[in-house]
Amino acid sequence: xxxxxxxxxxxxxxxxxxxxxxxxxxxxxxxxxxxxxxxxxxxxxxxxxxxxxxxxxxxxxxxxxxxxxxxxxxxxxxxxxxxxxxxxxxxxxxxxxxxxxxxxxxxxxxxxxxxxxxxxxxxxxxxxxxxxxxxxxxxxxxxxxxxxxxxxxxxxxxxxxxxxxxxxxxxxxxxxxxxxxxxxxxxxxxxxxxxxxxxxxxxxxxxxxxxxxxxxxxxxxxxxxxxxxxxxxxxxxx
Numbered sequence: 001x002x003x004x005x006x007x008x009x010x011x012x013x014x015x016x017x018x019x020x021x022x023x024x025x026x027x028x029x030x031x032x033x034x035x036x037x038x039x040x041x042x043x044x045x046x047x048x049x050x051x052x053x054x055x056x057x058x059x060x061x062x063x064x065x066x067x068x069x070x071x072x073x074x075x076x077x078x079x080x081x082x083x084x085x086x087x088x089x090x091x092x093x094x095x096x097x098x099x100x101x102x103x104x105x106x107x108x109x110x111x112x113x114x115x116x117x118x119x120x121x122x123x124x125x126x127x128x129x130x131x132x133x134x135x136x137x138x139x140x141x142x143x144x145x146x147x148x149x150x151x152x153x154x155x156x157x158x159x160x161x162x163x164x165x166x167x168x169x170x171x172x173x174x175x176x177x178x179x180x181x182x183x184x185x186x187x188x189x190x191x192x193x194x195x196x197x198x199x200x201x202x203x204x205x206x207x208x209x210x211x212x213x214x215x216x217x218x219x220x221x222x223x224x225x226x227x228x229x230x231x232x233x234x235x236x237x238x
Contacts, residue, residue: 048072054086055073066096075103082107093136097122105151109133120144127151142166143185150174164188164208175199187211188237194222210235 042065047055059068059081068085070078078100079090085092094116095108102122106115109131116139124145129150131137133155139160140153147166153174161181163172175184176197184201185211194214198204207229209222214233223231 029127039094044069044235046071052077055081059084060088066092067096069096069098070094070100071096071098072100073097074101078102079107082111094118105131112136115139117141132156143188153177159183159203161185165211169200171195179203182206184208187232193218194225196224196225199225206232208228208232208235 011083012155045058046069047058048071068089071079073081077087078097084090092111093113095111095114095118097119099121102119102124103126105119105124105127108117110133112133113136114134115136117134117137118139118141120141120143122145124142124147127142127147127150131140132152132155134156137156137158140158141160141162142150143162144165147163147168149168150163150172151174154177156178158178158182159180160183161175161178162183162185164185168186168189168191170191171186171194175181176195180203181201182203183206184204185208187208189211190213191209192213192215194209198207204226205228207222207226209231210233214222219231219233
């Protein structure tokens with residue numbers, strides 16, 4: 001599938017596929033979906049260009065934060081916000097970076113309290129070579145960027161990994177180190193073959209492989225190789 005058609009399809013479906021209901025369902029399977037009370041108590045802070053001038057003050061006044069969304073910001077601004085978080089010991093558990101010009105994930109690796117990291121539509125090509133400092137990270141979503149590889153994830157207890165709609169030709173080696181992985185989305189890439197190494201992920205229950213370059217024979221081989229895994233070869237339109 002050509003890049004333009006993949007990006008167009010990505011724009012139309014990723015919002016639905018990353019909706020709370022989907023993530024909650026997956027989290028429920030993994031035993032970590034929040035109940036209604038947890039959602040009401042969660043502090044969510046959204047920083048855009050409209051309130052950027054007060055960003056650090058907003059962060060300092062509302063300690064501790066659980067969820068922070070950065071939308072439409074450039075890389076240097078995101079770095080400044082992260083420095084503010086670090087300087088003020090803000091406890092950020094969930095970080096969303098959306099439609100931003102993010103050049104690297106190096107500073108994000110300093111946010112060691114993160115449990116969920118979502119970076120999408122942000123043009124990342126070369127992520128930090130190491131995210132192993134994020135020892136509490138359970139959900140990592142990097143869809144709709146330009147990734148050709150992943151940073152080092154060895155030793156992390158990631159249970160949900162979404163690397164859909166990037167420029168991947170193979171499953172990155174770091175994925176095979178995620179022994180706690182339950183859900184893996186590699187849809188919308190240029191992957192034609194899946195290594196037998198995927199069998200090493202004993203806790204894997206859901207695998208999404210839609211919109212890749214796999215032949216019907218390869219898809220059947222994957223299903224046979226992973227009989228206890230729910231393999232999704234088609235993306236359902238919302």
